[in-house]
Amino acid sequence: MILPIFITFSLLITSSYANSIEFDYCVADPTLPHGPTGYSCKDPTKATADDFAYSGLRTPGNTSSMFKSGVSLAFVAQFPGLNGLGISMVRADMAVGGAVPLHTHRVAELIVVIEGTIIAGFIDTNNTAFYKTLEKGDLFVIPPTLEHFQVNVGKVPAAVYASFGSANPGVQAVSNSLFQTDLPTEIVQKITLLDRAQIKKLKMMFGGTN
Known part of the structure; x- marks a missing residue:
């Protein structure tokens, strides 16, 4: 469990960020203006350990939706300590027969199955569908901007973690x-x-x- 998640985050921390860092951190302050480069920084003297911890992915998402799935976000808006770091994560839970419907993000996505059996896939700009049945512990990568999905094809609820190379990858x-x-x-x-x-x-x- 821990190793795939560690690998997921490690792959998304790029050398370009490490070489260009000018501050230890830039905790997001949602009360200040923000733009394409991210949120404005909270006064660093007011940062606390709570800014760098988040518990929102502990519990399963609500799967009572029409798609029988629920997604919990750990983007910068929910987790201010991510601001400027180029990483984020979500948890997606699917009831039996549930699905995360076709959607896109601005950046690549790497998923790891934490429970159940799913089919994950994406469709490229040549209208070629790439999809694979995945079991617990398996990973699947989705290129930026392409429409993609996950479907629970098992007999028990399924869940995945997905990580992104952006603190605010967007979703449509x-x-x-x-x-x-x-x-x-x-x-x-x-x-x-x-x-x-x-x-x-x-x-x-x-x-x-x-």
């Missing part, structure tokens, strides 16, 4: 982008070839309008 789910927004149904029809009734049903399920 395909289904949410289409059906949780105010993008007009007529446009969704044109770009998906779904019928109007199905789109309206999905917008109702996801909370979208128009």
Whole structure:
């Protein structure tokens, strides 16, 4: 358990960061302005050990969603000590038959299965699907920006940890982008070839309008 997680983080701490470091740390202060380079730094004299510890991945995520999965984030917004370090992590839990639906991030992702049996995969820009059945302890890497997914294909709940080479890798789910927004149904029809009734049903399920 510990070794795969240690390897996951080690791979994401790049030599370029180590060679360019000018401060010991830059704990995020969400009350100050932030931009493309990250959050502004908290006054270092006010930093505490709590800024560098996070317990949000201890417990399984809520799998009562429509996809029977739940994701717990350890991005910079939840874990201020990550600011500027170029690393972050999530925990994804899937009930039996559950899935983490198609989504993307700005950076590469490395997952390690901690419980159960899943299929993990991504689709490249040539529309080639790469997917693999993974067991506890297995790893799978997903290149930046590509649509990817995980599906629990086992007989027990499954869980994975995923690490990223960014403190704020972002996430965009395909289904949410289409059906949780105010993008007009007529446009969704044109770009998906779904019928109007199905789109309206999905917008109702996801909370979208128009």
